[in-house]
Amino acid sequence: MSRKRVSLKDLANELGVSISTVSRALKDHYDISPELTKKVKDLAHAWNYRPNPIALGLLKQRTKIIGVIVPDIVTHFFSSIFSGIESGAKEQGYHVIISSSQESHAKTRESLQNLLDLRADGLIVCLAQDAEDYSDFDLIQNSEVPLVFFDRVCRTEEFSSVVIDNIEAARELTVHLFQNGYRSIAHIAGPENLNISRERIAGYQKGLSECGLSFKPEHLVRCDLSIEQSAIVTEKLMSQKDVPDAIFGINDTVIFSAMKVLRRMGLKVPQDVGLVGFSDEFHATVVEPNLTAIAHPTFEIGREAIGLLLDEINSRTPKPAKQVILKAKLMVRESSSRINL
Amino acid sequence: MSRKRVSLKDLANELGVSISTVSRALKDHYDISPELTKKVKDLAHAWNYRPNPIALGLLKQRTKIIGVIVPDIVTHFFSSIFSGIESGAKEQGYHVIISSSQESHAKTRESLQNLLDLRADGLIVCLAQDAEDYSDFDLIQNSEVPLVFFDRVCRTEEFSSVVIDNIEAARELTVHLFQNGYRSIAHIAGPENLNISRERIAGYQKGLSECGLSFKPEHLVRCDLSIEQSAIVTEKLMSQKDVPDAIFGINDTVIFSAMKVLRRMGLKVPQDVGLVGFSDEFHATVVEPNLTAIAHPTFEIGREAIGLLLDEINSRTPKPAKQVILKAKLMVRESSSRINL
DNA sequence: AGCCTTTGCACAAACCTTTGCGGAACAAAA
DNA sequence: TTTTGTTCCGCAAAGGTTTGTGCAAAGGCT
Numbered sequence: 001m002s003r004k005r006v007s008l009k010d011l012a013n014e015l016g017v018s019i020s021t022v023s024r025a026l027k028d029h030y031d032i033s034p035e036l037t038k039k040v041k042d043l044a045h046a047w048n049y050r051p052n053p054i055a056l057g058l059l060k061q062r063t064k065i066i067g068v069i070v071p072d073i074v075t076h077f078f079s080s081i082f083s084g085i086e087s088g089a090k091e092q093g094y095h096v097i098i099s100s101s102q103e104s105h106a107k108t109r110e111s112l113q114n115l116l117d118l119r120a121d122g123l124i125v126c127l128a129q130d131a132e133d134y135s136d137f138d139l140i141q142n143s144e145v146p147l148v149f150f151d152r153v154c155r156t157e158e159f160s161s162v163v164i165d166n167i168e169a170a171r172e173l174t175v176h177l178f179q180n181g182y183r184s185i186a187h188i189a190g191p192e193n194l195n196i197s198r199e200r201i202a203g204y205q206k207g208l209s210e211c212g213l214s215f216k217p218e219h220l221v222r223c224d225l226s227i228e229q230s231a232i233v234t235e236k237l238m239s240q241k242d243v244p245d246a247i248f249g250i251n252d253t254v255i256f257s258a259m260k261v262l263r264r265m266g267l268k269v270p271q272d273v274g275l276v277g278f279s280d281e282f283h284a285t286v287v288e289p290n291l292t293a294i295a296h297p298t299f300e301i302g303r304e305a306i307g308l309l310l311d312e313i314n315s316r317t318p319k320p321a322k323q324v325i326l327k328a329k330l331m332v333r334e335s336s337s338r339i340n341l
Numbered sequence: 342m343s344r345k346r347v348s349l350k351d352l353a354n355e356l357g358v359s360i361s362t363v364s365r366a367l368k369d370h371y372d373i374s375p376e377l378t379k380k381v382k383d384l385a386h387a388w389n390y391r392p393n394p395i396a397l398g399l400l401k402q403r404t405k406i407i408g409v410i411v412p413d414i415v416t417h418f419f420s421s422i423f424s425g426i427e428s429g430a431k432e433q434g435y436h437v438i439i440s441s442s443q444e445s446h447a448k449t450r451e452s453l454q455n456l457l458d459l460r461a462d463g464l465i466v467c468l469a470q471d472a473e474d475y476s477d478f479d480l481i482q483n484s485e486v487p488l489v490f491f492d493r494v495c496r497t498e499e500f501s502s503v504v505i506d507n508i509e510a511a512r513e514l515t516v517h518l519f520q521n522g523y524r525s526i527a528h529i530a531g532p533e534n535l536n537i538s539r540e541r542i543a544g545y546q547k548g549l550s551e552c553g554l555s556f557k558p559e560h561l562v563r564c565d566l567s568i569e570q571s572a573i574v575t576e577k578l579m580s581q582k583d584v585p586d587a588i589f590g591i592n593d594t595v596i597f598s599a600m601k602v603l604r605r606m607g608l609k610v611p612q613d614v615g616l617v618g619f620s621d622e623f624h625a626t627v628v629e630p631n632l633t634a635i636a637h638p639t640f641e642i643g644r645e646a647i648g649l650l651l652d653e654i655n656s657r658t659p660k661p662a663k664q665v666i667l668k669a670k671l672m673v674r675e676s677s678s679r680i681n682l
Numbered sequence: 683a684g685c686c687t688t689t690g691c692a693c694a695a696a697c698c699t700t701t702g703c704g705g706a707a708c709a710a711a712a
Numbered sequence: 713t714t715t716t717g718t719t720c721c722g723c724a725a726a727g728g729t730t731t732g733t734g735c736a737a738a739g740g741c742t
Contacts, residue, residue, distance in 0.1 A: 018722045050458045054398045055698030058727045079420045095438045117391045256627055286597055288629040348728055359692045396728030399697045
């Protein structure tokens with residue numbers, strides 16, 4: 001077969017017609033006679049002609065590429081969201097470039113710039129853990145490139161976003177623990193600057209007061225979402241005078257780390273300590289005991305995000321930012337059911 | 342700031358010089374006077390000029406994009422390999438488009454075509470589970486686009502690949518079980534057409550004979566790597582007359598599923614049944630008991646794959662296919678140590 | 683003064699595609 | 713024969729960049 005990719009020019013030369021004629025014939029333009037059209041199409045097929053999207057991109061000023069920036073692709077949470085994004089993008093002929101920020105806002109900024117330089121048609125972003133200064137997104141706003149945030153968001157008046165109702169979910173988790181007999185509920189939270197931290201803390205406090213429990217500052221600890229820090233703060237939590245009988249963790253990592261620490265301390269879950277958190281189906285069911293958790297509708301988050309983005313890309317006039325709040329589901333499993341034992 | 346992206350033309354117009362002069366000034370060509378060079382650079386900076394990679398791609402016939410096709414991004418195994426790929430690609434200014442085949446060879450073929458149409462500079466592929474006809478890769482060979490396989494490979498004389506030494510790893514696992522007192526070792530294998538299935542079976546048999554154990558066909562069961570089938574074959578395995586005292590599973594999913602079934606049957610791991618497999622650090626340590634497993638050097642696999650690919654891309658002359666065989670490490674944990682109990 | 687070399691820049695082609703417009707060839711109507 | 717109208721196709725521009733070549737002005741030399 002052909003070693004080099006064949007272009008319209010090649011076809012035109014072979015047939016002794018002009019490039020524009022070939023181009024038109026290929027799309028059944030009425031200017032071209034049926035006979036010639038057939039000849040062109042046959043040759044194009046035989047030579048396996050494929051339009052060059054690069055040239056098209058240059059002409060139409062669009063790349064059919066969308067960029068995704070996530071803190072870490074090596075987690076079930078992000079990879080399954082990405083999976084939703086990819087499936088939606090593929091349906092509409094878009095390619096997806098993924099870039100991992102490794103929880104660093106500096107790398108997020110870099111990737112942002114790279115993707116913008118590449119002329120991506122749109123961006124989907126989840127903020128890094130240490131994101132504090134959001135001015136980098138001015139870049140985006142000025143560049144007229146649509147962007148949608150998910151999960152960890154900012155500047156929601158300017159950019160669309162898809163999140164879950166963190167406050168409600170956290171409230172639900174807290175109340176669930178109360179209803180299962182736990183009376184001293186601690187919370188391992190994340191960095192202050194993340195909206196998910198703030199919102200889940202708010203929900204936690206709301207839940208507490210709803211149950212008539214008072215909020216104890218010493219039962220709220222922060223960590224950077226690493227395995228190591230999670231272990232440290234769990235130990236700290238469990239070695240206080242006022243030791244909690246339940247822990248609500250902000251995410252998977254925190255929970256699993258806490259689970260290990262508790263086991264090492266000889267404490268049983270859920271008998272001695274109840275454990276709940278935010279997780280996903282897979283991880284929650286692989287540990288023993290199974291984890292009661294808020295299940296993120298990860299695939300849907302991805303689908304919503306790409307849907308929102310493609311809407312913005314395809315609409316001529318700039319659309320107002322839109323917020324999609326997905327309902328998360330409480331999955332009751334073993335780690336929190338002291339009552340039935 | 343500027344709403345539209347600025348081009349060389351814009352700069353040239355503003356400064357009253359030609360486009361080529363601006364282009365050369367920007368790259369310190371000696372033809373351009375220092376004064377003009379400075380003026381050009383200053384304006385380029387002020388206007389935030391960024392070369393358009395699309396135009397460059399058209400000119401240089403390269404996109405700086407590499408395509409990756411994996412069976413399923415939503416697994417720790419693939420996502421961490423991808424992470425290695427991405428890190429290597431980023432270092433050399435390449436973007437990575439990921440495409441999930443969902444274990445379907447038909448989708449693999451589709452993605453292959455898409456990526457080729459996009460003019461990706463290179464491809465990294467892991468075969469889908471149902472891949473049997475490898476003729477689709479003729480396309481690639483004819484198109485002179487470098488491709489490297491990893492993990493699940495084919496046509497290794499034509500394409501480079503990076504794998505682990507499956508035979509040796511499987512042998513090691515089997516011998517390990519024997520050394521820990523297990524005498525009736527079963528193996529849950531994968532589909533026949535995958536090289537990893539074949540090789541691990543070979544290593545399993547090698548290990549058996551090395552230990553003086555005879556290979557029993559009824560102790561070798563196949564499954565499609567799904568959670569459901571894994572559970573079914575495990576039950577089948579454990580309800581035979583000649584019930585095994587150890588199971589060696591081909592991967593994570595199989596192992597976790599087997600673990601659950603065993604637990605449901607009231608069997609204790611590792612006391613009643615030893616359990617080993619191929620997994621990764623994270624999953625192996627999150628389950629209880631911790632899983633003895635061959636740890637895939639996932640990040641390295643990714644790094645090697647992208648390294649090989651970039652070598653081929655950057656070499657003018659076509660290189661002969663190269664095989665990289667990474668050493669996998671046996672991580673001894675709790676699920677197989679009957680002896681120390 | 684006449685010639686040559688250097689300096690400093692512009693022109694144009696090439697990469698591939700789409701598309702508005704112009705135009706040749708031919709037939710039919712006036 | 714001239715006009716009008718079709719049919720069918722080519723030309724050229726545009727999108728952004730690199731790069732070989734051309735060329736004018738200025739300086740140095742004899």
